[in-house]
Amino acid sequence: MTYDPTVYPQFAVTVDLVALTLRNGALSVLLVERGEEPFRGTRALPGGFVRPDESAADAASRELSEETGLSIFPGYVEQLGTYSEPDRDPRMRVVSIAYVAFAPDLPEPVAGTDAAAASWMSVDDVRDLGFDHDTILADAIERVRSKLEYTTLATNFVTDPFTIRDLQCVYETVWGTTLDRANFRRKVLGTTGFVEPVDGVTTATGRRGRNAQVYRPGRAESLHPPILRAPM
Amino acid sequence: MTYDPTVYPQFAVTVDLVALTLRNGALSVLLVERGEEPFRGTRALPGGFVRPDESAADAASRELSEETGLSIFPGYVEQLGTYSEPDRDPRMRVVSIAYVAFAPDLPEPVAGTDAAAASWMSVDDVRDLGFDHDTILADAIERVRSKLEYTTLATNFVTDPFTIRDLQCVYETVWGTTLDRANFRRKVLGTTGFVEPVDGVTTATGRRGRNAQVYRPGRAESLHPPILRAPM
């Protein structure tokens, strides 16, 4: 035992953000192009250092606002996991706490702000991110896919008055499958607290076809029974 | 923007361990009694600093071996989450990565080693741990309860040749419920890859009643369909 624990080692601690949304019918992630070494010119997940007086969750929320250019980020954020391989950053020892954010379709980041370098990209087109961010992104995608099964997470991908069909599109896009319309409707409406109807019809304009009832998110957070995707 | 990101702040990084096992028919956790401030004399989760050249997962495995006094820890370890509130350690800024370990019943930690101060305690009897360890333990218990539903985690709580009944006891103990014996058996055997039969009967000695077929863990890691506990 040659290790002296009274002198504890020092680490830099960062947050990395996997902000997910649905854009153009594809699950999309917010990426930045790095302006400095290492990995200058390659894409990476947004993120930054945790400050001495804030929690990692606070740092994640702060960075999300800065990177999207929105004063308050309108989605749901949860911790994904922590990545701590000694060589994951070539400069120094960095431990990074990754967060996943789920948001409805957001405006394109505005030039002239911190968010200028940020842009949305379909997760199917993402390859060769800097650091270990390919791994982090893969973990985040697996997280969102499985959380759709047994939580009401899907409501975080649509804006407040939404239709059952909107919800179905979330499931179909994230899972890459198709679902039976009638059965999906019954399943959602049969789960108390998943959605609540708003007493007014919608989308009377522009579209063909009958107008749809609109809903808001309900109070439930977990689904009993779950909505299972096909066993593969 | 008065923050200078070129001078990144320094943190201490630790791992905290929630080692769970089944002892005397109760879900039990490994605890240590702290020998120094802060929280001297109170119980806490085992853990320690991450060293400069190891990942957090390596640190978790190393600490588990040291605290249990076993050269190799015979269970399954996974990351639980990271706890980073600025005031969670009164001495300094510490970010702690928590791990959960699931193990079959292990021998009592041996005196005269690092593990001397460690002991198993039923989670129902645990209160007032130091730091934020009550929160971490609660998160770990919720994790194990939900992972029983949709993964083969239960096999990590029993030693290699086990019976279906042994598995059922894991579920009943962790969930605090009772399950129908016949239906549980069919569910387990009907899930391909959950368990594999060993061609020999068992426990011919000591017990009353018919001898039970013994099984080993299968290759599957996830359960389709899941074994759902009652909706509460």
Add this chain to the structure above:
DNA sequence: CCAAAAGTGTTAGCCGTACACCCATGT
């Protein structure tokens, strides 16, 4: 009228639940 989308009905099969029953073993 036709197309498109929302909403409802219906049926057959599967699965979960509950419980009864038989088999093997030790006292």
Add this chain to the structure above:
DNA sequence: ACATGGGTGTACGGCTAACACTTTTGG
């Protein structure tokens, strides 16, 4: 013989999957 625990059978209710049908709206 009997108690104890392993293993099997079965019948019923509910849920799911698949698909047909009706209703509403725009072109």
